Amino acid sequence: MDRTDELFPGYDEKGRELIRKAYGIAADALDGQTRGNGHPFIEHPVNVARIVADEIGLPAECVAAVFLHEAQRFPQENPAELSGAGFGKDVLTLVDGLNKISTIKPRDTRLEAENYKRLIVSYSKDPRVTVLKLADRLEVMRSLDIFPKASRERKVLETLMLYIPLAHQLGLYNMKSELEDIYFRYAEPEQYRAITNKLKSTEGDRQKLMTQFIEPLESKLSAEGIKYKLKIRTKTAYSIWRKMQKQKVPFEGVYDVFAIRFIIDCEPDREKEHALCWKVFSHVTEEYESDTNRLRDWISNPKPNGYESLHITVRNKDNVYLEVQIRTKRMDEIAENGLASHWSYKGIKHEATLDKWLVSVRHILEHPSEKGNSEYYEDDLPEPPSKEIFVFTPSGELRKIAAGATVLDFAFDIHSNLGIRCTGGKVNGKAVPIKERLQTGDVVEIMSSKNQKPSPDWLNFVVTSKARTKIRQKLSEAEFQKAAEGKELLERRLKNWKLELNDEDLAVLMKKTQHKNVNAFYAAVGEGSIDIADIKNFLDRKETARTEDESSKPSEKPQGNQARKQVAANDDIMVIDAKNVKSLDYKMAKCCNPVYGDDVFGFVSIKDGIKIHRMSCANAARLMELYPYRIQKVRWSDSPSTSSFQVTLKIIAAHEPSVVNDIFDTVNSFKASIRNFNVADNDRNGTYVIQIKLSVPNNLELDKVISQIRVKKNIIKVNRL
Secondary structure, three states, X not given: OOHHHHHOOOOOHHHHHHHHHHHHHHHHHOOOOEOOXXXXXXXXXXXXXXXXXXXXXXXXXXXXXXXXXXXXXOOOOOHHHHHOOOOHHHHHHHHHHHHHHOOOOHHHHOOOHHHHHHHHHHHOOOOHHHHHHHHHHHHHHHOHHHOOHHHHHHHHHHHHXXXXXXXXXXXXXXXXXXXXXXXXXXXXXHHHHHHHHHHHHOHHHHHHHHHXXXXXXXXXXXXXXXXXXXXXXXXXXXXXXXXXXXXXXXHHHXXXXXXXXXXXXXXXXXXXXXXXXXXHHHHHHHHOEEEEEEEEEOOOOOOOOOOOOEEEEEEOOOOOXXXXXXXXXXXXXHHHHOHHHHOOOOOOOOOHHHHHHHHHHHHHHHOOOOHHHHOOOOOOOOOOOOOEEEEEOOOOOEEEEEOOOEHHHHHHHHOHHHHHOEEEEEEOOEEEOOOOEOOOOOEEEEEEOOOOOOOHHHHHOOOOHHHHHHHHHHHHHHHHHHHHHHHHHHHHHHHHHOOOOOHHHHHHHHHHHOOOOHHHHHHHHHHOOOOHHHHHHHHHHHHHHHHHHHHOOOOOOOOHHXXXXXXXXXXXXXXXXXXXXXOOOEEEOOOOOOOOOOOEEEEEOOOOOEEEEXXXXXXXXXXXXXXXXXXXXXXXXXXXXOOOEEEEEEEEEEOOOHHHHHHHHHHHOOOOEEEEEEEEEEOOOOEEEEEEEEEEOOHHHHHHHHHHHHOOOOEEEEEEO
């Protein structure tokens, strides 16, 4: 027996011959081609054809069209040659339609089902082409594991946005439900496992409920001569999850997890079918209390897609609510697979119900805006992920980005350098500014300029962390560069004017100009927003005031031991009074940079007077051992008269772009300002080596800064130098 005879036994000899011929062409054309799992590629069209034949019920011409379409995926045949192979106009029209709609790219649809339907209509007028395409997608989704991760994610999204709504509108409910469940399995794997495991564990309970439900009805239905099959219809995992989300209830709180379905065996005569359905309905409602508000009569008024069934919710003696569905065998077949399933295999090409369905499908495709076309199903259609949007590059690459993202976010998502140079974009061919919000399905082209520079304003509208981090990083780099230029300029001018800007003066100027840190102050000088002449005037006025103050004092200068007494608590302990730093002969040692509050000692040097060192200074032990007679006990005055002590920190951090910004934010949250900052890459260890020079008022504030930096993510080590 030929393989096609085994695969498609339901067709007559003429139909099998047509399929046999098409299969042979496909097998030759696809010879040597394999799928992602290593299997021969012919496996794909065979599986699609079986869905078309067994699950949807389309005729042999449609099965043959599937094989001929796939044969042209790797072109060895062309329509002209096929036309001479005796396939007939119908088959060739289907093949042509499939070939055309297979060229539709997701970018062309903008991931909108209505756009997709419009394109299908423009490419093929035969509605069967749409059904064949859905069968093809179902086979792809069943084989999703064989595709690479990126391709898998794209196909899952396309199925959610394009194919599930299409199956929904065409009344292919089984197909729609299966596509939803596959989508759910890949999109929410944990939730999917939890619900499917719950369904398995409660299967026995559902079977027991059905047995108890039918017991009091069996004799009554038998006496009426009604033949039927009882079936449990369990909601799909996806439908249950949607109800749980919508109603905010656990699995146990979803009352219609399953329905009991009567499938009545009778002749396909509508009057007899309706009479039998209502008889079963009356027996059920006599035995069980019914909720008339939940009665759904789609027998008297079938849905536009041909769906016929009676639905009623009843309550049993244990107060358990059950949904009951009543339909005939013919109605069930149509409800499961759509009206296409009623196309007979026995060569009856013009059965009224199928023709009616094909007319309905064509109408749906050609009139997508009509409200009634979306009211075929009780459950809502799936909703796309709310926290993400999906947009396309001009080349058709699909990219996922946070909801609310702008053109600028998208530019940074593609590449950091493109984000930095971004000046705007084109969304679906229309020019837009960088702050334009994107929507799922947008085709986005980024416009850039080499002269573009990041602005602090950008941080007000970007939403992705990558964009925010890169913008902050670039702004910081620009500020440091501008600060270095400003500092160099100011120092050069002050040197020419023979003026000095000490830390106390700098603190006053920063407060006056409302700059939070030293870098911002010097950057403002570099940009010209702070006039250097104003700084000169400030220093001149201060120098004049100091001179006048000194001239009003007695001319006698205190002797050295008298000066010492000004800052002494007793004969051998010197008190460090920052007010008199210049008049007293001492300096802060640069090797350890003491800060107010540190445990310190003085060392009498030959040229620089007394140098103040921290007790923890690396040089302390050596100085005390070699020169004990030069050690001076010192202590801090009760309160410092300056809020500016220099200190250097060495930070080892993981190689993450956000680290620098985290350090800046931490320092700025305390009474500290950055005087200098240097970052070096240690490629061998994959770390940053950061040296940061701070100005702090005391060691308590410094300890706060160090402790907060240490607990930051990606910080490995913090040392005070």
